[in-house]
Amino acid sequence: MSELLVSGGQVLLPDLSVERADVLLDRDRGEIVDVGDVSGGDDELDAGGGLVIPGLVNAHTHVAMTLLRGYADDKPLDAWLQEDIWPVEAELTAEDVRAGATLGLVEMLKSGTTALNDMYFFMPEVVDAVEESGMRARLGYGSITVGRDDDAAREEMRDGLAFAREYDGAADGRIRTAFMPHSLTTVGEAYYREFVPEAREAGVPIHLHANETTDEVDPIVDEHGVRPLKYAADMGLLESEDYLAHGVHLDDGEVDLLAERSAGVVHCPASNMKLASGMAPVQDLLDAGVPVGLGTDGAASNNDLDMFDEMRDAAMLGKLAADDASAVDAETVVEMATRGSAEILGFDSGRIEPDANADLAVIDLDAPHLTPAHDLVSHLVYAARGSDVRHTVADGQVLMRNREVTVFDEQGVRERASERAQALVERTE
Ligand SMILES: [Zn+2]
Numbered sequence: 362m363s364e365l366l367v368s369g370g371q372v373l374l375p376d377l378s379v380e381r382a383d384v385l386l387d388r389d390r391g392e393i394v395d396v397g398d399v400s401g402g403d404d405e406l407d408a409g410g411g412l413v414i415p416g417l418v419n420a421h422t423h424v425a426m427t428l429l430r431g432y433a434d435d436k437p438l439d440a441w442l443q444e445d446i447w448p449v450e451a452e453l454t455a456e457d458v459r460a461g462a463t464l465g466l467v468e469m470l471k472s473g474t475t476a477l478n479d480m481y482f483f484m485p486e487v488v489d490a491v492e493e494s495g496m497r498a499r500l501g502y503g504s505i506t507v508g509r510d511d512d513a514a515r516e517e518m519r520d521g522l523a524f525a526r527e528y529d530g531a532a533d534g535r536i537r538t539a540f541m542p543h544s545l546t547t548v549g550e551a552y553y554r555e556f557v558p559e560a561r562e563a564g565v566p567i568h569l570h571a572n573e574t575t576d577e578v579d580p581i582v583d584e585h586g587v588r589p590l591k592y593a594a595d596m597g598l599l600e601s602e603d604y605l606a607h608g609v610h611l612d613d614g615e616v617d618l619l620a621e622r623s624a625g626v627v628h629c630p631a632s633n634m635k636l637a638s639g640m641a642p643v644q645d646l647l648d649a650g651v652p653v654g655l656g657t658d659g660a661a662s663n664n665d666l667d668m669f670d671e672m673r674d675a676a677m678l679g680k681l682a683a684d685d686a687s688a689v690d691a692e693t694v695v696e697m698a699t700r701g702s703a704e705i706l707g708f709d710s711g712r713i714e715p716d717a718n719a720d721l722a723v724i725d726l727d728a729p730h731l732t733p734a735h736d737l738v739s740h741l742v743y744a745a746r747g748s749d750v751r752h753t754v755a756d757g758q759v760l761m762r763n764r765e766v767t768v769f770d771e772q773g774v775r776e777r778a779s780e781r782a783q784a785l786v787e788r789t790e
Pocket of ligand 1: 423658
């Protein structure tokens, strides 16, 4: 058995208390063996002066969209997608997606993220990039039927299912899949009715965008006479393993429906603010018992994949949305970004205790903006940055040591992504 000792640090425990402790990891099984006054291990990772936290879990992103970071900003969702994003995405190649995804994974590793959920195109490329990264992921092909004839639309849905079936359990189980129809407005009702039962049969969860903007809610109410999540439930969506991104515009009945069914919501505060989509009722969702996770969405609408930024945004926006400074407090946000997201994705990560997945990050506390240390949970949400992460470990493997990514050549990854992004934009214009 090969073991790694994360030594000399303080540790954020599952009850969010902080204790001076060492953490012993089994690298073969990828699990935490012991936490406390432990010794041993054939390798050691120095956490001295640091805080060991569960690896952050980015529960909604489009990781290859790093190529479009800063390409088009300052527009509402509809215009932004139609005028800028979709025309460029139509030119994307498999190689572009590989380069963009790899860049995004490097960015995540450098900011303490150990697991992600990704919806995009050319997903076998994302599978390869995630496999190489050592991270954990739930992946799916984002099927879209609007603007396609019936044959092409059905092929889109079949492609999504085929991907989910083929790659579930890849990379020794680090990769799981989901069926990912893009949203309630970009996939037609007939296709949901035909393919949702097939996804159930395949045994994969369903992930989609829902209730992101009022422009997305109103047409469903007009056409079907019910709120979007009622429409979704009528089509067989919102089982307990399913999870939706955004959930910004929800009425009380929809919050209750999510709670009854235990379907998850992935909150994406930065994207919601940047696209002026609105303020998700996060405290209401939590109070109702809805599972809530946290995600960055794609880099084009954020514009980074740093979950520390996202935690701060979640706390700030949650207070504004509730008109209450005590809403969405620091403890709640840390839970959301760790165990909350992990549970939604079906990973036994997000907690540092024996038998959990060995996914963690070590935060360097030796910095002016983290001094003094009254409350380290507060620091994680309100003061720390992704660049404070010293080491990142997933599945028991050290993926970044002393800020050096061990699984990719960072410089090469950045150069390749820059070249690809430049060529992509030139092809589009
Ligand atoms: Zn999204």
